[in-house]
Amino acid sequence: MHLLGDRGYSGQPALDAVTKRGYHPRIRQKGKARRGRPPKHRRWVVEAAHSWFNRFRKLLVRFEKLHDSYLALVHLAAAIICFRKAIPIYG
Numbered sequence: 001m002h003l004l005g006d007r008g009y010s011g012q013p014a015l016d017a018v019t020k021r022g023y024h025p026r027i028r029q030k031g032k033a034r035r036g037r038p039p040k041h042r043r044w045v046v047e048a049a050h051s052w053f054n055r056f057r058k059l060l061v062r063f064e065k066l067h068d069s070y071l072a073l074v075h076l077a078a079a080i081i082c083f084r085k086a087i088p089i090y091g
Contacts, residue, residue, distance in 0.1 A: 001022070001023050001024065002023065002024050002025075002026050003018050003023035003024070003025055003027075004026050004027075005018075005026070005027040005028070006027070006028060007027070007028045009025075009027050010027050010028065013025075015027070039062065043047065043052055049073055052081050053074075053078075053081070054076045056073075056080075058073060059073055059074060
């Protein structure tokens, strides 16, 4: 398996930890420019998901005191996000 990393993980301790766990590191080296096409500016999946959830103000501020109520709202928000991504609304 390959492990992709940014330039922050290019040190020897990080490389040793990656190889010790059985991964093949693919980590960008400091000072080397990327060849080929210009980089696409994409957000990480987790950052995008946090952004989508933060649009629900009730989850962002967390008014709910009970864990079950908060979890139900998170599930509802996830369902709404999936619905919006699956069925684009035109017009």
